[in-house]
Amino acid sequence: METRTAGSNVAAKSSGDVAIHEAENPNRPKDEALRWLIALQEEPDDAALAARFEVWLAQDEANARAWAEASHVWGVLGAAEPALERRYGSPEATRSKGRRPAVRRRGRLVATAAMGIVALFALVLLQPALTIWMMADHATGVAETRAIRLDDGSVAWLGAESAIQVSFDKTTRRVTLLSGEAYFEVQRDAGRPFRVSADGVTTTVLGTAFDVRSDPDAVSVAVSHGKVAVASARAPGMATDPLEAGDWISIDQTGHAERGRADPELAGGWRSGLLVVQDRPVEEVVRVLGRYQRGRIIITGSGLAARRVTGIYDLNAPAEALLAVAETHGATVRRISPWLTVVSGW
Incomplete structure (x- = not known):
């Protein structure tokens, strides 16, 4: 997988060929x-x-x-x-x-x-x-996914614990991703661009298929087919080429963008019940798995959250998937209560 950075206005820590970017999180x-x-x-x-x-x-x-x-x-x-x-x-x-x-x-x-x-x-x-x-106009609960046909014939697949707000008029089709993740199959309409906004990041298309995920520290966009333009209110001067099939971009709270390429099939792959990840941080993978089981998952231990992981995980068995992610780096998983799970690298 290729990675490169664009629009950076913060320092990054390097680990081999991979840059680990730390965004400020108020919580x-x-x-x-x-x-x-x-x-x-x-x-x-x-x-x-x-x-x-x-x-x-x-x-x-x-x-x-x-x-x-x-x-x-x-x-x-x-x-x-x-x-x-x-x-x-x-x-x-x-x-x-x-x-x-x-x-x-x-x-x-x-x-x-x-x-x-x-x-x-x-x-x-x-x-x-x-x-x-x-x-929200449409929302899902824990471990729930749903396909929603929009008024223009486009389809939005909502991931677990996700919510969207929809606003269509004669000139614009706008969807706001309020939380979680959604995959869109957009019907082409040259007179009405289709825009998805998520925490200050806007993705604009005419007709294509792409995935958008909103996390507390970053918004990620991945393209399955077609072409999209991505702009961020966090970095008004950020200039990026349009994303095509297989391209992905992640923009953090500082406006820093990390961009790369992967198999186009990975975009929205969670719809099949499998989470396929390629060289992603443990924290990111755990956050996705957390939407498929009740309660909160927190990560302890120096550096564990930023370590990278590659694998295929069954979203229908999130506890087992979480254990597999932890074992990759010698970490342990403790179920403190039905509402709290701790992944510990100590």
């Missing part, structure tokens, strides 16, 4: 705080882990705020017993050398901490999900 400190909460409970006597946590906590005021919020929710739910409160209840308390909780209590503490984590997820994620649901 990242909260996600990391939850990962630390789990890790510190699982290994309360791990000095190296505690040292890494101290470094993370001191790196940014946002980290301290996220830790305080996670600890507060946990405490409100009654999960923090006195010894654990002294040790993990606040950034200051975390720096102390409290005693190890009794082994017989660890199972109960981990379970109640998971309740706090689930509650925090609800606070962070429920409101955006509700807003999307109210705006």
